[in-house]
Amino acid sequence: MASFFNTELSQQQFLDQYWQKKPLLIRQAFTDFVSPISPEELAGLACEEEIESRLIEEQGQDGKSWQVTCGPLSDDDFARLPETHWTMLVQDVDKHLPELQSLLEPFRFIPDWRRDDLMISYAPEFGTVGPHTDGYDVFLLQAMGERRWKIGEQPIREAKLVDGLGLQILAEFTPDQTWDLQPGDMLYLPPHFAHHGVALNDCMTFSFGFRAPTQVEMLDAVVNNLLEQQLGKAEYSDPDLLINKQSSEVDAQSVARLKQMLHQAIDDAEPILARVLGKIVTETKPSLAALATEAAIELEGIDEVTTLFEQGEILQRNPYFRFAWSVDATSGQLYMAGEVYEVDLQGVKYLSVLTEQAILTSSDWQEVLNNQSSALLLCQLIAEGGWFWSED
Ligand code: SIN
Numbered sequence: 431m432a433s434f435f436n437t438e439l440s441q442q443q444f445l446d447q448y449w450q451k452k453p454l455l456i457r458q459a460f461t462d463f464v465s466p467i468s469p470e471e472l473a474g475l476a477c478e479e480e481i482e483s484r485l486i487e488e489q490g491q492d493g494k495s496w497q498v499t500c501g502p503l504s505d506d507d508f509a510r511l512p513e514t515h516w517t518m519l520v521q522d523v524d525k526h527l528p529e530l531q532s533l534l535e536p537f538r539f540i541p542d543w544r545r546d547d548l549m550i551s552y553a554p555e556f557g558t559v560g561p562h563t564d565g566y567d568v569f570l571l572q573a574m575g576e577r578r579w580k581i582g583e584q585p586i587r588e589a590k591l592v593d594g595l596g597l598q599i600l601a602e603f604t605p606d607q608t609w610d611l612q613p614g615d616m617l618y619l620p621p622h623f624a625h626h627g628v629a630l631n632d633c634m635t636f637s638f639g640f641r642a643p644t645q646v647e648m649l650d651a652v653v654n655n656l657l658e659q660q661l662g663k664a665e666y667s668d669p670d671l672l673i674n675k676q677s678s679e680v681d682a683q684s685v686a687r688l689k690q691m692l693h694q695a696i697d698d699a700e701p702i703l704a705r706v707l708g709k710i711v712t713e714t715k716p717s718l719a720a721l722a723t724e725a726a727i728e729l730e731g732i733d734e735v736t737t738l739f740e741q742g743e744i745l746q747r748n749p750y751f752r753f754a755w756s757v758d759a760t761s762g763q764l765y766m767a768g769e770v771y772e773v774d775l776q777g778v779k780y781l782s783v784l785t786e787q788a789i790l791t792s793s794d795w796q797e798v799l800n801n802q803s804s805a806l807l808l809c810q811l812i813a814e815g816g817w818f819w820s821e822d
């Protein structure tokens with residue numbers, strides 16, 4: 431049974447007892463952890479135009495005065511910073527530095543599509559983003575230095591926030607637990623649990639964030655797919671209509687019929703729900719779209735792919751794209767960047783190869799070639815930049 435980091439728990443026990451339920455502190459989740467990125471390299475990323483970053487400064491001692499500077503950050507921003515009380519945050523570092531992707535591997539017992547990104551923060555002493563809640567599950571790995579985390583033991587849904595900030599800082603926070611985290615220690619928090627981390631010295635924290643679509647996002651996606659496929663056209667009907675005493679009233683029976691009709695629409699949409707989910711969870715974040723499509727190329731087809739492999743090239747999965755797959759009674763579906771692609775039933779066994787592996791070698795290609803629809807699909811994904819060539 432796969433163990434959950436360095437704990438006595440199995441991965442399934444973690445899911446059963448903690449995931450989406452309660453916080454868990456894991457001492458030495460990553461033993462002898464040394465950050466693969468330095469604060470200077472992180473600052474370099476924060477200065478790049480196409481990389482999402484923020485600087486958060488705490489200005490008074492009252493917990494109410496904060497300044498947020500959105501990236502790209504400049505030398506001037508860094509030059510004016512005080513010695514203490516600030517935090518620099520960089521999003522999607524797993525994609526910008528693909529060598530960090532190996533850090534995601536131990537989390538892959540949770541579906542890939544639930545993962546959002548690896549955000550990395552750097553803070554000198556007293557740096558904090560304030561007490562807050564996030565709508566996401568998060569694993570907070572201490573990567574360098576020490577941070578004191580104070581957390582609440584109950585989720586907060588309706589939080590009172592500090593006014594006028596682009597940050598979700600809680601106006602009031604009474605912690606239940608305090609822990610000092612050393613490099614390699616990790617704190618898991620389910621959504622909506624208040625947390626407040628303060629750097630005790632020069633510190634870096636890696637946040638592995640997981641996301642989940644909301645009801646309205648899913649309903650919107652279902653409606654769009656129904657429209658696309660010309661489904662969901664049944665009209666409201668009321669064969670049980672009774673004489674109406676109040677001729678303008680929207681009465682309770684009408685509302686009940688409407689509710690029934692909407693439930694029916696979702697039931698009827700069942701055959702397309704895997705596609706709806708696959709498409710929505712593989713959409714590319716707008717901030718990453720330009721970087722994702724940079725790898726697109728013109729490709730002749732199967733023979734050219736064979737030649738390139740023969741020349742010693744390998745394929746790398748483009749970290750800026752999201753991939754997923756599903757299978758139904760008649761075909762397999764591969765999702766990339768919010769699009770769906772089909773393979774025949776013989777191709778289903780290659781879907782995980784085309785979506786989950788980090789690299790594809792010549793021997794993977796020999797396998798995929800056994801199924802024409804999968805080989806053609808891989809050609810299409812390469813052309814769109816989902817997989818790109820690199821030297822072995
Ligand atoms: C931080 O790294 O300072 C904040 C991370 C978080 O609270 O999500």
Ligand code: CO
Nearest residue numbers: 562563564625
């Ligand atoms: Co947070």
